[in-house]
Amino acid sequence: MSERTVHPVPHDADEGEANATEPTEEPTESAVADSNEPNATTEPTADEPTTGAQSLVSTLEAAGVEAMFGVQGGAIMPVYDALFDSDIHHVTMAHEQGASHAADAYGVVKGEPGICLATSGPGATNLVTGIADANMDSDAMVALTGQVPSGMVGSDAFQETDTTGVTAPITKHNYFAGDADTVGDMVGEAFALAETGRPGPTLVDLPKDATLAETDADPGRTETPDTYSPQTEAESDAVAAAARAVEGAEKPLLLFGGGVVKGDACEEARQFATEHGIPVVTTMPAIGSMPEDHDLCLSWAGMHGTGYANMAITHCDVLIAVGCRFDDRLTGGVDTFAPEAEVVHIDIDPAEISKNVHADYPLIGDAGTVVEQVDTEVSPEDTNDWGAWREQCSSWKEEFPLTYDTPEDEPLKPQFVVEALDEATDDDAIVTTGVGQHQMWAAQFWTYRSPRTWVSSHGLGTMGYGLPAAIGARFAADDDQQVVCIDGDGSFQMTMQELSVAVRENLDITVVILNNEYIGMVRQWQDAFFEGRRMAAEYDWCPEFDKLAEAFGAKGFAVDDYDEVADTIEEALAYDGPSVIDFHVDPGTNVYPMVPSGGANGKFALSEDQL
Amino acid sequence: MSGEDATDDQSAQNPSGGMPGTAPDDRPHPDGRRNEQGIRIDPEAEAEPRRRTAVVSALVEHEPGVLSRVSGLFSRRRFNIESLTVGPTTVDGHARITLVVEETESGIDQVEKQLAKLKPVIQVGEVDDPAVRAELVLLKVRGDRPDEVHAITQMYEGQTLDAGPRTITVQITGDQQKIDDAVDAFRQFGIIEIARTGQTALARGDTPTTPGEEPGHSTQPPEDPHSAEDSETTDTTEN
Numbered sequence: 001m002s003e004r005t006v007h008p009v010p011h012d013a014d015e016g017e018a019n020a021t022e023p024t025e026e027p028t029e030s031a032v033a034d035s036n037e038p039n040a041t042t043e044p045t046a047d048e049p050t051t052g053a054q055s056l057v058s059t060l061e062a063a064g065v066e067a068m069f070g071v072q073g074g075a076i077m078p079v080y081d082a083l084f085d086s087d088i089h090h091v092t093m094a095h096e097q098g099a100s101h102a103a104d105a106y107g108v109v110k111g112e113p114g115i116c117l118a119t120s121g122p123g124a125t126n127l128v129t130g131i132a133d134a135n136m137d138s139d140a141m142v143a144l145t146g147q148v149p150s151g152m153v154g155s156d157a158f159q160e161t162d163t164t165g166v167t168a169p170i171t172k173h174n175y176f177a178g179d180a181d182t183v184g185d186m187v188g189e190a191f192a193l194a195e196t197g198r199p200g201p202t203l204v205d206l207p208k209d210a211t212l213a214e215t216d217a218d219p220g221r222t223e224t225p226d227t228y229s230p231q232t233e234a235e236s237d238a239v240a241a242a243a244r245a246v247e248g249a250e251k252p253l254l255l256f257g258g259g260v261v262k263g264d265a266c267e268e269a270r271q272f273a274t275e276h277g278i279p280v281v282t283t284m285p286a287i288g289s290m291p292e293d294h295d296l297c298l299s300w301a302g303m304h305g306t307g308y309a310n311m312a313i314t315h316c317d318v319l320i321a322v323g324c325r326f327d328d329r330l331t332g333g334v335d336t337f338a339p340e341a342e343v344v345h346i347d348i349d350p351a352e353i354s355k356n357v358h359a360d361y362p363l364i365g366d367a368g369t370v371v372e373q374v375d376t377e378v379s380p381e382d383t384n385d386w387g388a389w390r391e392q393c394s395s396w397k398e399e400f401p402l403t404y405d406t407p408e409d410e411p412l413k414p415q416f417v418v419e420a421l422d423e424a425t426d427d428d429a430i431v432t433t434g435v436g437q438h439q440m441w442a443a444q445f446w447t448y449r450s451p452r453t454w455v456s457s458h459g460l461g462t463m464g465y466g467l468p469a470a471i472g473a474r475f476a477a478d479d480d481q482q483v484v485c486i487d488g489d490g491s492f493q494m495t496m497q498e499l500s501v502a503v504r505e506n507l508d509i510t511v512v513i514l515n516n517e518y519i520g521m522v523r524q525w526q527d528a529f530f531e532g533r534r535m536a537a538e539y540d541w542c543p544e545f546d547k548l549a550e551a552f553g554a555k556g557f558a559v560d561d562y563d564e565v566a567d568t569i570e571e572a573l574a575y576d577g578p579s580v581i582d583f584h585v586d587p588g589t590n591v592y593p594m595v596p597s598g599g600a601n602g603k604f605a606l607s608e609d610q611l
Numbered sequence: 612m613s614g615e616d617a618t619d620d621q622s623a624q625n626p627s628g629g630m631p632g633t634a635p636d637d638r639p640h641p642d643g644r645r646n647e648q649g650i651r652i653d654p655e656a657e658a659e660p661r662r663r664t665a666v667v668s669a670l671v672e673h674e675p676g677v678l679s680r681v682s683g684l685f686s687r688r689r690f691n692i693e694s695l696t697v698g699p700t701t702v703d704g705h706a707r708i709t710l711v712v713e714e715t716e717s718g719i720d721q722v723e724k725q726l727a728k729l730k731p732v733i734q735v736g737e738v739d740d741p742a743v744r745a746e747l748v749l750l751k752v753r754g755d756r757p758d759e760v761h762a763i764t765q766m767y768e769g770q771t772l773d774a775g776p777r778t779i780t781v782q783i784t785g786d787q788q789k790i791d792d793a794v795d796a797f798r799q800f801g802i803i804e805i806a807r808t809g810q811t812a813l814a815r816g817d818t819p820t821t822p823g824e825e826p827g828h829s830t831q832p833p834e835d836p837h838s839a840e841d842s843e844t845t846d847t848t849e850n
Contacts, residue, residue: 168680169687173730176675193730227672227733307632315641326649339643339651351724354717357649400632592630602640607629 052180053082053211056144058219059184060088063191065115067091067106067475069099071126073119074159075146078211091475091505093468094497096123100130101465101495102472104139104201105432105455109476111264113140113194120146121159124205125166129462131201132170136459137285138262140199142190143167147176147207163205172200180213184220192222197230198349199262230348234363234370242320242344242361243377249318249342251389252278255301258285258458259323259347261451265368266290269322272375277386279393281309283324285458288448298393302330303595304440307400307604310595312393313338314602320344320374323367326356327459328598336600346370400593400606402444406562411586414438414514417565418445421484421512424569428453429482432469434491435461437520438513440591442486464494467511471498474507482573485511489542490519496548502578503553510572511580513545516587524590528611549580557581648717660715664693666738666812667722670821672731673699673706680729681708690714690722694809702827705733707820709811734821744812748790751780752800760800767793778803786810 050058056079060068067089072080083090093099099116107114118127124145134141148157164174173193177183183206190202246252260269260282266289273280273296280290281301290297301309313319319341324330331337337357345352345359346367353362363370404415418441431446432455433439439456448454455473457465470485477483492513502509523537546556555575557568559582572579593604596611605611644654671677678697685692693711700707712722719737727735738744752760754777764771769783783793787810794805814820 164676165679168676168683225730227730307630311638315639334647334649335644337645337649339645340641349728351721351728353724354649355721357645358651358717400630403631590629593632600640602638603635605635606632610635 049214050216051078051082051211052177052183052206052213052215053078055180055184055215055217055219056187056206056211057082057086057088059188059222060115060191061086062219063188063222064112065191068115068117069093069102069106069472070117070144071096071099071119071123073123073146075120075148075208076117076123076144076206077119077146078208079117079144079146079206082211089475091471091501093471094500095495096126097129097464098468098471098495098498098501100127100141100143101133101462101468102475102498103143104130104134104137104141105465105469105472106476107134107140107472108455109430109452109473111452113142113191113199114472114476115142115144117144118146119159120148120163121161123159124161124163128166128170129460131167131203133457133460133462133465134201135170135172137457138199138258139201140195140262141201142187142194143171143201143203144187145203145205146211147205149209150178150207151209153207163203167203170201171203172198174203174205176205177207177210179210180215181217183210183215184217186220188220188222189225192224193228196224197228198259198347230366231350231364232366232369234346234365234373236373238361238363239370239373239377242363243374243379245318245342245344245361246276246320246374246378247382248384249316249386250384251316251392252276252318252320252386253312253316253341254278254280255313255319255321255324256280256282256286256289257322257324258283259367260286260289261323263323263348263367265322265366265371266451268368268371268375272371275375276378276380276383277390278320279312279390281305281312283327283330283458284443284456286324286451287443287454288451291449292447293449295394296390298397300443301601302327303332303597304444304591304593305330305595306402306444307593307606308393308396310593310601310604311396311400314600315392316341318342318344320346322346322371323348325352328356329458331357332595332601333598336602344374346374404589408562412560412562412565412583414441414516414583414585414589415445416562417512417514417583417585418442418486420565421486421569422446424566424573425482425484429484430455430473430477432456432466432473432483432485434466434487434494435463435521436488436491437516437524437589437591438486438488438491440521441514444591463488463491466491467495467502468498470509470511471502471505471507474502474509483507483509484573485509487511487513488520489513489515489517489539489545492545493542499549499552499554499578499580506577508576509578510569510575511549511578512569512572513580513582514585515542515545515582516585516589517542518587520587521591527590528596528608545580545582549578555579558584560584648715650717660717662691662713662715662718664711664713665719665722666742666744666810667710667712667719667726668736668738668812668820669708669710669726669732670700670734670824671706671708671729672733673704674731677706677729677731678708680731681710681726684725684729685710688721688725690718694807696809696811698811700827705827707811709738709809711810734824736821738812738814738820741815742812743815744786744810745784746787746790746810747782747784747808748794749780749782749804749806750794750797750802751778751804752797752802753777754779756800760797763793763796767796769793 069091096118103114103116148160194202281298298309299306301313342360344361346363433442466485466487474483517540546558549556595604646652691713697708764781767783769781773780
């Protein structure tokens with residue numbers, strides 16, 4: 001145990017050109033022995049010096065990145081210059097918000113971090129909405145932002161924003177790149193951190209000197225930091241205790257949250273449900289984790305979830321929640337949420353345990369791994385007979401069906417359009433949406449069968465998510481997988497400039513606008529809670545979306561009548577490129593069932609007079 | 612309890628897209644309830660959850676921005692914070708942040724868990740009583756009764772740092788109670804200015820202050836013992 005107290009003297013290497021003729025032999029203090037530096041013998045391509053930006057791009061290539069979404073600009077130019085020689089497909093977006101949503105959706109569909117990049121200042125601030133969205137929905141994403149040169153940081157330079165400061169509350173972690181030598185490792189770490197444990201967005205701020213300067217560092221390693229090691233398996237005692245609770249239940253219910261999809265645990269979760277015959281409700285982000293046409297599936301619960309899902313969650317006596325954070329849109333008022341249930345909560349993030357709803361049986365770990373642990377521990381011989389409970393759930397399905405009328409003398413019903421579109425597309429078609437009434441109908445009246453086919457903005461509720469998300473999803477999806485965006489007139493107008501990107505890239509996506517000439521969800525609330533004072537909710541000033549689509553170079557359609565619906569959808573789906581159908585739907589249709597904010601799930605309203 | 616009262620007279624379709632089904636008041640509802648913390652309670656006897664003061668110690672990587680991440684977390688999540696102190700530890704490149712918070716039991720639990728999620732945070736733990744706690748206060752009082760000021764300073768085992776014809780500045784250290792008392796005692800002279808550090812704390816005996824914490828192996832004191840200065844935008848050479 002020889003105490004070595006050698007303080008490595010920082011080499012104040014001038015940032016000049018390190019002349020290659022100079023042997024870089026450090027006068028080693030004899031004590032230095034075990035240099036744990038990776039042997040840097042990977043030869044740099046030719047004898048060209050590498051810049052920080054090139055090292056960054058090599059890092060992304062090594063991590064397997066195939067596509068990224070961004071907008072050029074002054075401070076990020078060195079990175080773009082390095083991309084010029086890369087095989088990574090860069091998709092230029094019309095607005096940085098589009099880049100962040102496209103990257104987010106790309107990541108959701110592909111199951112790996114999506115990458116977006118933007119320049120400093122306004123470029124970075126335009127990413128903020130998409131980063132916040134990814135943060136709320138725990139989507140793996142890496143944002144790369146240009147920054148003014150280090151020496152000018154803090155001087156209020158042109159296009160300078162404190163990006164790490166602005167994004168600290170909405171990222172899992174963010175970094176300020178110090179120099180060209182470390183930028184690769186930093187981006188590698190940001191990439192690894194985004195997808196490890198509970199996923200989330202990370203950001204690396206790249207001052208121009210760090211990307212322009214030369215470096216001989218190897219491409220960065222895609223590794224998480226030492227301080228980050230999420231637990232994979234739950235403690236066996238805790239698993240046993242939870243299993244006993246499940247066995248002793250009279251009315252057990254599984255609640256699949258977004259973590260089931262993010263953790264690729266759908267197979268294990270479905271297996272657990274079917275093996276023991278436990279009914280399943282999902283949260284909105286978990287739509288598709290359980291096939292909605294399965295007998296055990298009660299679809300999704302919450303504010304606009306199905307009546308039967310909300311009845312089941314209200315009356316269950318053991319709730320097994322997997323990868324869910326008990327958001328207020330799901331729980332309604334916490335005081336009345338699953339009020340008689342013992343809660344088994346499986347989550348990879350310990351901070352989610354008992355944050356909103358107290359967990360009687362907390363199980364920390366990876367969703368798939370822990371579900372399997374519980375599955376193994378629950379013995380079918382020791383469980384109660386849950387047949388009556390399953391029948392009860394089925395009878396609720398009968399009692400509270402999702403239906404709507406289609407009177408001939410009234411305008412087109414939006415629900416009809418969603419069902420017709422579902423009918424016309426393949427089972428594995430991907431649906432992206434904006435936020436509002438159209439989003440709820442898209443979730444209610446479409447039957448989802450697989451994970452990562454429902455791509456939407458849940459936690460943040462970002463209007464405008466749909467179209468850029470469809471673009472991102474299109475790049476991530478299989479070539480033969482259809483991508484449709486179900487949008488609202490209000491949402492579409494927030495990011496409709498991205499249609500130019502879909503045209504330029506000739507992306508085969510179909511945008512369906514359920515146009516009711518209202519910011520409809522607001523209008524619904526105004527009618528219910530603000531005495532019908534429809535302040536700023538009327539959208540009769542919308543453009544003609546079919547003509548707008550044509551102006552962009554896409555294919556445009558407009559539909560008013562029931563008998564045109566199926567044919568137009570057929571034509572739009574067949575069109576090889578982006579198409580937009582403007583459905584003029586009934587402006588008066590509201591979304592039901594509805595649990596009013598803070599209300600009891602079991603008291604969902606079925607019509608306005610019940611609110 | 613079963614909701615088997617499916618009626619034939621389903622509510623009439625209203626034009627705004629209402630749905631069929633039993634009306635809310637005709638459905639069965641369980642009697643149970645949860646409190647604000649999401650804990651199931653006896654609806655008959657609900658007590659307001661108590662807040663208490665807790666000292667939380669976090670071992671962090673001493674990197675730029677760590678303090679703003681911690682303070683940002685507290686403001687963002689509306690945690691009730693009384694004080695925050697920071698300083699280096701025996702390990703090079705590590706710092707200890709000591710926080711005093713006043714929260715409910717589940718609030719304190721959230722404080723610890725959310726802190727632990729921050730990337731630069733290595734370990735977090737509540738410093739249970741009995742802990743060693745201390746705070747430092749600088750008091751500037753009027754200088755027209757120097758002898759009496761000196762006597763009170765002695766009584767509180769303090770030191771005089773600066774004395775002039777018009778003002779006297781003293782330093783007192785100790786636990787919160789002692790500091791509070793000292794401040795009260797000095798009021799008689801007319802306090803001009805006060806600066807308090809907030810509490811810092813260590814676990815008693817050989818219990819590590821944060822779980823699994825070990826002393827640094829360096830035989831030398833860590834260099835550069837200035838407190839964590841926090842600026843996201845300085846030159847960040849990683850050590």
